[in-house]
Amino acid sequence: MAASYDRRAVAASLVAVVAAVVAGLPAAGALGVNWGTMATHRLPPGTVVRMLEDNGIRKVKLFDADAGPMDALAGSSVEVMVAIPNNMLDMMTDYGTARDWVHQNVSRYNFDGGVNIKYVAVGNEPFLSSFNDTFLNVTLPALQNIQRALNDAGLGDTIKATVPLNADVYNSPTDNQVPSAGRFRSDIAGLMTEIVQFLKQSGAPFTVNIYPFLSLYDSDDFPLDYAFFDGTSSPVVDTGNGIRYTNVFDANFDTLVSALAAAGVGGLPVVVGEVGWPTDGDKHATAAYAQEFYAGLLRKLAANTGTPLRPGYIEVYLFSLIDEDAKSVAPGNFERHWGIMRYDGQPKYAMDLSGQGRNTALVAARGVQYLPRQWCVVNPNAPDTSKIGDSVTYACTFSDCTSLGYGSSCNGLDAVGNASYAFNMYFQVQNQVEGSCDFQGLAVPTAQNPSTDACNFTIQITPSAAGRRRAGATAAMALLLLVLLASPDMSCRD
Secondary structure, three states, rough: OOOHHHHHHHHHHHHHHHHHHHHHHOOOOOEEEOOOOOOOOOOOHHHHHHHHHHHOOEEOOOOOOOOHHHHEEEEEEEEEEEEHHHOOOOOOHHHHHHHHHHHOOOOOOOOOOOOOEEEEEEEEOOHHHOOOOOOOOOHHHHHHHHHHHHHHHHOOOOOEEEOOEHHHHHEEEOOOHHHHHHHEEEEHHHHHHHHHHHHHHOOOOOEEEEEEHHHHOOOOOOOOHHHOOOOOOOOOOOOOOOOOEEEEEEHHHHHHHHHHOOOOOOOEEEEEEEOOOOOOOOOOOOOHHHHHHHHHHHHHHHHHHOOEEEOOOEEEEEEEEEEOOOOOOOOOOOHHOOOOOOOOOOOOOOOOOOOOOOOOOOOOOOOOOOOOOOEEOOOOOOOOOHHHHHHHHHHHHHOOHHHHHOOOOOOOOHHHHHHHHHHHHHHHHHHOOOOOOOOOOOEEOOOOOOOOOOOOOOOOOOOOOOHHHHHHHHHHHHHHHHHHHOOOOOOHHH
């Protein structure tokens, strides 16, 4: 009897231990991040993987299948969502091509000590209205072919193909804006139903990107506190079921849950492929707001509360890991500032991935090497400053000046400060090469840091092999245009 009692006690203790461990998982252990590489100077892939592991981040979502990150991830403990870019979707409608892609980018890493691939992302938000239906007819066939190729390679039981979709693929009717009325967008409802039915059949999740920040960015009337997780003075009451929504993340997620139910797949698992908050490029894109947003999100994930219509654990990938200074700014200047880390792998703010509310810092990238400690600023002795506007425009065309925009961190600089910031960003992108800090005598290198309390004048990292090709091509074009800029025959420079 005593032995039986002891076994039960041990079992109960183990259950308690496991429960305690699982309770902490949704933060670091079960949390993912997006690793984008659209930067002029990329951290070496091995450095990034070490940074992931140092911070206990065990999942990563990529936007392609580039060999650099994939090779660095081999042998690590990090679970991977590898991706097929939108411009390759049409090719994947041919099964032979899809099979070859899986062989080259998935099967080749399937060995002891290889890459732990869990998902293949087929495209990225392919149904955005800005794509003008370009990918409507190719996304589903590509998805089907990739999953078939995974199955034929003997990998389909453990690796699933999914399509990361923007939250604009579903909505509620204009006359009933509540989550319980959620349906797939009318123009793609039939296609979306086919996709979710296929995902259910294959055992894959629905992957959605949810951005509370964009709700705030798109409307000046959007309640600021509704974008966060600390309660709101303007809750949304769902008249269909009486649920009170105090944050837009839950409301958005449950609108999708309702849309899935209406399409006949109410139990389909949902992965949040992207969610985050930028730190520059807009009046609401600040480190303070980002810290507040993540603190609430991580606390929510750690508690496993889920949402009113889908309680429990939610698989989430934060967007994103590192700032990317070469991303398109068509959606807004904030696009280059989504990272929880700066371009050099330095944390931007305190962040407790466990969701326990501790005032802890992320672990920075180790062994990062920088260019020499020098900046480029306006030459105070320049004989003629009449062309400085043209030079600033040129510098910003080939570097990232988004921090100078309205509401951004460097918006408070004066005219000379603006020009110096632009010249320095160009100088750093060009790896401080001779001649890149001149601008017809308007600029001069300096060893004195021109940064202010609000505005950081960066020193770039040394270019890694991964980023050298991009930087080299940019430098070649930039030098050509610099020659043209200096030419007296340019009629557009009157």
